[in-house]
Amino acid sequence: MLLTLYSNYVNSAGERVRIAMALKKLSYTHVSVGHIGWEAFREINPQRLMPALEVDGHIIQQATAILEWLEETHPERRLLPSDPILRAQARRFAQHIVSEMHAIDVIRVRRFLANDLGLDKLAIDKWQRHWFQRGFAALEEQLVRRGTQWRFCYGETPGWADIHSIPQVQKGLTRFNIDMTDYPLINNVYKACEDHAAFVAARPENQPDWPGEIIEPAIATE
Ligand SMILES: N[C@@H](CCC(=O)N[C@@H](CS)C(=O)NCC(=O)O)C(=O)O
Incomplete structure (x- = not known):
């Protein structure tokens, strides 16, 4: 199964997914939205919200939906309590x-x-x-x-x-x-x-696209 996570180093919803993948010991390809650009990312998620997970060509958006998919398809290391x-x-x-x-x-x-x-x-x-x-x-x-x-x-x-x-x-x-x-x-x-x-x-600093410090996006431009 080929997993590709579209995210940015600083993307807390994406970080949830990264932690879950690490806890479940799943490997994946990380694609930085900063590198491919927002227009290209719009093709992946029309809402332009990170993260998105590509599973064998299928795209799942929304971190919770991704986490639920991970839990259902890889139940070995459970994230949800059994009770x-x-x-x-x-x-x-x-x-x-x-x-x-x-x-x-x-x-x-x-x-x-x-x-x-x-x-x-x-x-x-x-x-x-x-x-x-x-x-x-x-x-x-x-x-x-x-x-x-x-x-x-x-x-x-x-x-x-x-x-x-x-x-x-x-x-x-x-x-x-x-x-x-x-x-x-x-x-x-x-x-x-x-x-x-x-x-x-x-963590943000351990992602391949970490620029050395958190760069706060400009608020005054759309
Ligand atoms: N409910 C969404 C939220 C996704 C979200 O807001 N991601 C932020 C980064 S943490 C984002 O893409 N922000 C871009 C923006 O606000 O334009 C999820 O959990 O996946």
């Missing part, structure tokens, strides 16, 4: 990140705030930090309420929730100055994943 309640809790945790946090912190939203609503950088940063803090507070509460305080979010090995959490924490820390000590349980999981090979391999 149905824990499975639902892990999915809920992940879904919170995908739809309540990540969906509103992306560059297209910030561009709209700047270009269409005329907000300045200070106001956009305030917006950004507000939703990160609110989101992490809700996730922290979910971890507090777990029946067992595992090393990772929902188990003693990393899985679905961790795959979603780590790129979001990393983004909060490196790009939006979020103080993660306010969220000790999320921070503990982050620390537990810091040296884990699959998470290390997926």
